[in-house]
Amino acid sequence: MVGGWVLDCSLxxxxxxxxxxxxxxxxxLDQLGDEYDVWVPxxxxxxxxxxxxxxxxxxxxxxxQLTRLVDLYGRLPxxxxxxxxxxxxxxxxxxxxxxxxxxxxxxxLAARRGLGLATLDTRLAKTARKIGVKVWR
Numbered sequence: 641m642v643g644g645w646v647l648d649c650s651l652x653x654x655x656x657x658x659x660x661x662x663x664x665x666x667x668x669l670d671q672l673g674d675e676y677d678v679w680v681p682x683x684x685x686x687x688x689x690x691x692x693x694x695x696x697x698x699x700x701x702x703x704x705q706l707t708r709l710v711d712l713y714g715r716l717p718x719x720x721x722x723x724x725x726x727x728x729x730x731x732x733x734x735x736x737x738x739x740x741x742x743x744x745x746x747x748x749l750a751a752r753r754g755l756g757l758a759t760l761d762t763r764l765a766k767t768a769r770k771i772g773v774k775v776w777r
């Protein structure tokens with residue numbers, strides 16, 4: 641069993657945004673805390689913040705829903721990994737051309753720490769499995 645997970649933005653947003661519901665995301669986020677040690681790269685906070693701002697701008701969420709989601713995500717028991725220099729930068733670029741640098745940050749963190757990856761992104765999940773990283777189901 642994997643000792644922990646890296647949570648990517650796709651799964652986190654599917655848990656919070658009303659029009660992106662996912663039973664996989666709900667199940668994962670409902671079990672946070674005592675069950676799992678969950679990590680995010682520092683980039684996660686910016687990605688989630690940006691996605692929520694765009695959702696509000698596009699009227700996918702109301703101001704009240706946005707406030708609730710910001711509070712929800714802020715209270716998640718997440719550990720933030722801030723390593724972005726040195727060897728990590730090289731590992732990001734070595735993970736393959738089919739991923740964005742952002743997605744590579746999640747995969748690199750999971751591989752480096754020996755964690756699984758919680759994602760709804762099929763391309764990211766496929767690449768993770770290819771290099772031996774367990775993917776949340």
